[in-house]
Amino acid sequence: xxxxxxxxxxxxxxxAEGTVSKWLKKVGxxxxxxxxxxxxSTDKVDAEIPAPAAGTLVEIKVQEGQxxxxxxLVAVLETEQGAAVQPAAxxxxxxxxKPEPAQAVAPPSPxxxxxxxxxxxxxxxxxxGVETAEERLRKKSTPLVRKIAAEHQVDIATxxxxxxxxxxxxxxxxxxxxxxxxxxxxxxxxxxxxxxLPGGVVGGVQHPAVEPWPGDRVEPWSKIRRITADHMIQxxxxxxxxxxxxxxxxxxxxxxxxxHKAGYAERGVHLTYLAFIAxxxxxxxxxxxxxxxxxxxxxxxYRGEVNIGIAVALDWxxxxxxxxxxxxxxxxxxxxxxxxxxxxxxxxxxxxxxIQRGTFTITNPGGFGPYAGIPxxxxxxxxxxxxxxxxxxxxxxxxxxxxxxxxxxxxxxxxMSYDHRVVDGADADRFLxxxxxxxxxxxxxxx
Numbered sequence: 001x002x003x004x005x006x007x008x009x010x011x012x013x014x015x016a017e018g019t020v021s022k023w024l025k026k027v028g029x030x031x032x033x034x035x036x037x038x039x040x041s042t043d044k045v046d047a048e049i050p051a052p053a054a055g056t057l058v059e060i061k062v063q064e065g066q067x068x069x070x071x072x073l074v075a076v077l078e079t080e081q082g083a084a085v086q087p088a089a090x091x092x093x094x095x096x097x098k099p100e101p102a103q104a105v106a107p108p109s110p111x112x113x114x115x116x117x118x119x120x121x122x123x124x125x126x127x128x129g130v131e132t133a134e135e136r137l138r139k140k141s142t143p144l145v146r147k148i149a150a151e152h153q154v155d156i157a158t159x160x161x162x163x164x165x166x167x168x169x170x171x172x173x174x175x176x177x178x179x180x181x182x183x184x185x186x187x188x189x190x191x192x193x194x195x196x197l198p199g200g201v202v203g204g205v206q207h208p209a210v211e212p213w214p215g216d217r218v219e220p221w222s223k224i225r226r227i228t229a230d231h232m233i234q235x236x237x238x239x240x241x242x243x244x245x246x247x248x249x250x251x252x253x254x255x256x257x258x259x260h261k262a263g264y265a266e267r268g269v270h271l272t273y274l275a276f277i278a279x280x281x282x283x284x285x286x287x288x289x290x291x292x293x294x295x296x297x298x299x300x301x302y303r304g305e306v307n308i309g310i311a312v313a314l315d316w317x318x319x320x321x322x323x324x325x326x327x328x329x330x331x332x333x334x335x336x337x338x339x340x341x342x343x344x345x346x347x348x349x350x351x352x353x354x355i356q357r358g359t360f361t362i363t364n365p366g367g368f369g370p371y372a373g374i375p376x377x378x379x380x381x382x383x384x385x386x387x388x389x390x391x392x393x394x395x396x397x398x399x400x401x402x403x404x405x406x407x408x409x410x411x412x413x414x415x416m417s418y419d420h421r422v423v424d425g426a427d428a429d430r431f432l433x434x435x436x437x438x439x440x441x442x443x444x445x446x447x
Contacts, residue, residue: 017169023064257273363384
């Protein structure tokens with residue numbers, strides 16, 4: 001009989017903890033190799049974690065809703081089918097104890113260097129006292145939390161922590177700063193300027209409390225909803241939002257889709273309007289480099305890659321997987337990539353790399369019917385394109401003889417929010433004009 005320890009994986013280099021959001025198996029259930037075992041949620045991605053081997057789930061160490069550091073023991077498998085379900089014997093509490101003959105296996109992780117679990121032994125403090133593992137864990141926190149604390153001159157030891165063993169999380173430190181944290185006792189008591197956080201985000205987010213009325217239903221936010229809310233407010237704080245709107249005649253695209261949709265379907269590709277729009281954007285982002293940029297302090301970073309994020313609305317929130325090197329893909333390749341990322345987002349199969357390094361974002365609320373919208377910029381990018389509903393509408397068109405005629409055309413609105421700190425209205429409008437022209441005159445050879 002062989003035991004396999006299931007550990008909390010590290011879903012990205014900067015991720016130090018994860019939340020078990022749902023168990024897909026219960027104690028005593030047989031599990032096949034690579035079968036989804038549980039779901040986790042992190043600051044970067046929600047994902048299903050597969051079983052590293054076939055066996056029986058004999059113990060669950062971390063319950064749903066608990067947040068623990070990476071490499072924490074989450075569950076135990078026994079590799080023999082039908083093995084008795086019994087709890088694992090605890091390891092002897094002595095430094096000389098030999099490791100039990102269990103195979104410690106973590107689910108696959110994209111990050112090569114994982115964080116080790118915090119040591120459990122107490123160590124001496126500089127003042128001669130003894131520092132417990134819990135105290136060391138609080139101070140260790142994550143690189144992001146330590147950076148925020150240093151920039152705002154906050155001693156992490158003074159921040160109430162809500163994480164594992166009192167660990168200070170990003171939300172703890174940002175809330176502490178927002179409420180007016182005192183400066184660290186080891187630094188001068190001066191008012192320091194608020195420093196920008198990683199990704200160009202400034203300060204923390206304080207969501208005011210509202211008293212519910214009788215008959216109301218109160219539903220706490222999920223991790224992904226809380227992160228989305230924080231990011232949206234922070235984006236409005238840091239970027240000078242301006243929006244432009246262009247009406248597009250999609251009749252040419254509609255004709256091309258009608259002719260080629262079946263052929264694409266035979267190759268397993270769903271040819272959507274969104275694919276045409278993303279293709280037009282990818283072809284013009286290099287020419288209009290300021291739209292494919294980011295702001296860093298008082299500098300503009302002109303990205304060398306064209307990586308287009310496609311916002312995907314899920315039942316549990318919003319996520320933005322990224323098509324890498326989108327300008328190097330054909331229409332078919334881009335359509336296939338969008339289909340694949342959307343499907344993997346809905347089935348929680350995305351990896352951390354799938355949602356990173358975006359340089360421009362497209363959101364498609366038009367699929368739900370709105371005429372147009374004003375999206376919020378996805379930091380640290382400087383522009384986001386919103387796609388309105390695409391439908392047949394009456395349109396005045398010019399005849400070859402110079403007269404006007406009323407025709408039925410396939411029309412839709414494109415709106416783009418952009419950061420006016422670096423993107424001027426003329427820059428945004430020239431980019432949108434080029435995208436509009438390509439969509440209205442899409443070349444046959446581009447299919």
